[in-house]
Each structure stands twice: as C-alpha cells, then as structure tokens.
Amino acid sequence: MNPEEFHNSSAGKVIQTEKGYFAFVPSPLPSDLRWSLAVVSALSEAERDLSRLNTLAGAFPFNQTLIVPFVRQEAVFSSRIEGTRASLVDLYAYEAGPISFLEKADDAHEVFNYVQALEYGLERVKTLPVSLRLIRELHARLMQNVRGSLLAPGEFRRSQNWIGPAGSTLENATYVPPPVEEMLDTLDAMERFIHTPSQLPALVRTALLHYQFEAIHPFLDGNGRIGRLLIILLLHEWQVLSHPLLNLSVYFESQRQEYYARLLDVSKQGAWDEWLRFFLNGISMQASNDTVRLESLLSLRVDYQERTKAGRRQERLEQVLDLVFQRPVLNIRQVEAALGIPYVTAERCIERLMETGILREITGKARNRIYRADEILAVIEK
Numbered sequence: 001m002n003p004e005e006f007h008n009s010s011a012g013k014v015i016q017t018e019k020g021y022f023a024f025v026p027s028p029l030p031s032d033l034r035w036s037l038a039v040v041s042a043l044s045e046a047e048r049d050l051s052r053l054n055t056l057a058g059a060f061p062f063n064q065t066l067i068v069p070f071v072r073q074e075a076v077f078s079s080r081i082e083g084t085r086a087s088l089v090d091l092y093a094y095e096a097g098p099i100s101f102l103e104k105a106d107d108a109h110e111v112f113n114y115v116q117a118l119e120y121g122l123e124r125v126k127t128l129p130v131s132l133r134l135i136r137e138l139h140a141r142l143m144q145n146v147r148g149s150l151l152a153p154g155e156f157r158r159s160q161n162w163i164g165p166a167g168s169t170l171e172n173a174t175y176v177p178p179p180v181e182e183m184l185d186t187l188d189a190m191e192r193f194i195h196t197p198s199q200l201p202a203l204v205r206t207a208l209l210h211y212q213f214e215a216i217h218p219f220l221d222g223n224g225r226i227g228r229l230l231i232i233l234l235l236h237e238w239q240v241l242s243h244p245l246l247n248l249s250v251y252f253e254s255q256r257q258e259y260y261a262r263l264l265d266v267s268k269q270g271a272w273d274e275w276l277r278f279f280l281n282g283i284s285m286q287a288s289n290d291t292v293r294l295e296s297l298l299s300l301r302v303d304y305q306e307r308t309k310a311g312r313r314q315e316r317l318e319q320v321l322d323l324v325f326q327r328p329v330l331n332i333r334q335v336e337a338a339l340g341i342p343y344v345t346a347e348r349c350i351e352r353l354m355e356t357g358i359l360r361e362i363t364g365k366a367r368n369r370i371y372r373a374d375e376i377l378a379v380i381e382k
Helices: 037-059 063-081 088-096 105-124 132-142 180-195 202-216 223-237 248-254 256-269 272-307 314-326 332-339 343-355 374-380
Strands: 012-016 022-026
Touching (some): 022 202, 037 272, 063 223, 063 248, 063 314, 088 105, 202 256, 223 248, 248 256, 248 272, 256 272, 272 314, 314 332, 314 343, 332 343
C-alpha cells in the first residue's frame, strides 16, 4: 500500500507496522462532516422516496408474501458483487431441488447462505441489537460450507488481510486494513457508535457505518456481503425501513467500480461528501424502483385473483398463489410442506395455475418437476 496516496484524510491515518508494511487505521465515528447543499438535498430525496416505499409496503394487502423475493434479490446482487454468477432463478431452483441440472449450484449455495444470514438477522434483532456478537453470528451462517468456510467463519481475523488485484502482496496492495490489535479497538469504537444515541439522520449514520465496517475489514472473507447485510439490519432496527424490501445491492452492483472508488476515496482523502451523495442517491433510486415493483406486483396479484376466481378450491388456490409470489420457482413438495396440505391437493392447485398460464413446468421431467411463474419473476428482476 502506497502511504503517499493517503493524505489529509479525516477518516483515519496510515501507520507503519513492525513488519514494515503500511496499513490504514480508521478514526472513530462520527467524522467531522461538512454538510454540503448537495448532501442535504440527497438526504431529503432519499428520506422522501424511502417513506413512499414504506407507506406502500404498509398498505400492501399481501406485503408478507413479498418479503421472500425481495430478500432473495438482495442476496443475489450482494453476492454478485463478490463474483458469484447465480441468478434469482438459480437460487429458487436450488431451493426447490434436486439440483442435478443446475450449473451454478456452488454459487447458488453461497447466495442461499446470504439469505439464511439475512433472515436470521431480521429475526435476531428482535432480541439482540446489531452488535459485534450479532455480526459474528451472521458471518458464521454466511460462510458455512462454502468457499471461504476454512477462513474462520464467525471469528474476527487474527492475521493481516489486504485488498488488491490477484497476486498482490501487503507491499503493493490497493488497501491494507488495520492490524489485528488496532482492528479490535476500531471495532469496539464502531459498536459504541451504533449504540450511542445520535442526532445524525439514520441514513447518514448507516452510510458512515458501512464505510467504517469495510475499512476495518474484520474477517478474512465475506466482509462486503456482511457490510451490505448490515445496512438492511440497521435501517430495520432503527425503524427507517419497515420491511426488508430495499434492494440497495442492485444499485451497488450496477455502479460497482464507483462503489469501490467512493469507499476508498474516503480513506485516501476524507471524501465523505462524495460517498454520502453516492450512498443516498442509491437509497433514493432503489426505493423508487422498488416502489414501482411493488405496484406492479400488486396489479399482478389482483389479476391472478380474477383469473382463478371461477375455479374450485378458491381458498386453497389463494394460499398457493401467495406462496407462488414468495417462491416463483417451486415444486409440489414445497407447496405441500409450506401449506400443510396433501400432495394430491397441492398437485391439483399447481395444475390449475398452469391452466391459467400463471405457472409453467421448466424441467421437462416426469418426476421432481419444477414450476416457474414468469410474470412474477419478470417484475422482481425488472
């Protein structure tokens, strides 16, 4: 790491370690922020658009059925930033199984772990606030039985790591996080910042904490995914996000190079203004996009209700429809297990939804068939 590239930064300082290499140690939050007009404007727009999303989600008659696909879409894109290539359809197909036809099974398993970690975190924050303990618990679930599972899952690192191109070393890395002793101090300070009441707006606090976590880089692997997962948990815990429907990783993935550059520029130059505007603009853009998707899904759900109204077993079909919106790629066994109904009943409901064009079979097999709702997936992936 070249220490000359890090200058006049209010975010932290470069130190030279006993082994001779340089590392960056972030300063405790909050930093000395200068509220530019552009940041204030971006904050106002982000809060407005997020409020609209929350309002629509609260009024949505089927809102609980939508949490599942939005969580999975977030998992797909957050993992994609780190190099996995599994799609939302791959993830659902992996969950439906068997996966003999799935080319990206390993990637899908990594994304599935992200889903498990996020769902665990959303339930866990009801009894345990976001904390270092919770962060370690999330990491253990994220890294279970995947690439990186031998790199101390659930434990903060006990050795130095670094960020850079393939083949880079501590000496020529793009960025070297704090050594272990300093890392532990910065983690303690970060946890205090999370728990200390603040007059800073929640969206700004979350942006600062995302930078801080990535700058500390406390794990040997999985730091990016855990850092983005924490955004959702913090906004949810601070009651800024009523439902986990914000797919901010879609924005980060589409702007990947700028995302990395903005984070690094905070460390190098104290470029807080640029990072905050980038983060808040992402909140605004994604909240607006997710609002449109919610409206489209509501319209689709009402249309499906009309299509199936004349059929028999209307109440049961309604339950299966709700499940299809949660899992637009599924099999009969999943319907049977989720709704606690006989296999034959689940099969007949699936056949009815195929007759109305809501589902189609995608494996071409006589057994272990998997069904897909193309219109629902098209809206979610839009």
